[in-house]
Amino acid sequence: MSTELTATPAQTPAAPETTRGVPVWxxxxxxxxxxxxxxxVLEMPGVAPEDVEVTLEKRVLTVRGRGRNPQPENLRPAHLEYEPGDYERAFALSEDFDAERIEAVMRNGVLTLSLPRAAEAQPRTIRVKAA
Structure with a gap:
């Protein structure tokens, strides 16, 4: 049994419009x-754990992160490697995931989501006997 996980290609920026006046990546x-x-494993620099929202509705796992743009006092950036903004991405899941056991951990701008399969969906090897 194969596990199906479908994602849209990584493009920048994402399609949603924003009401905060920042890009949505x-x-x-x-x-x-x-x-x-x-x-x-999702990269969301500038997003704090309390600013992450993960929802699962009708087999669509949606991740949203609200970025922060901390400006150091009395300093002006000379060069920025990424543009601060919000993040959003959705994944279509097959039906063999255990929604109650999905876990999310945010550390240093990286969100890790564990998507355990349901017990009945765990792959197993069938032993072949000689006749």
């Missing part, structure tokens, strides 16, 4: 397959 995302299910 589609965070770069790595998908890593683990024994329990896929893990998503």
């Amino acid at each position: 589609r965070p770069l995302t790595d998908v890593v397959e683990t024994r329990d299910g896929p893990m998503l």
Whole structure:
């Protein structure tokens, strides 16, 4: 049984309009397959854990992050590598994920989501016997 996870291509900026006057970016995302299910690793620099919203509705996992633009006092940036803004990305999940066990951890601008498969969806190897 294969696990299906579909994402839109990473493009910058994302399609949603903003009411805050900042761009909305589609965070770069790595998908890593683990024994329990896929893990998503999203880059969202400038986003604090309390400013992240993860929702799952009708098999669509949506991640939103509200970026902060801290300006150091009495300093003016000479060069910026990224433009601060908000982040949003959605993923269509197959039905074999256990929604109650999804976990999210935010550390240093990187959000890690663990998407465990439901027990009945865990892949198993079938032993072949000689006849």
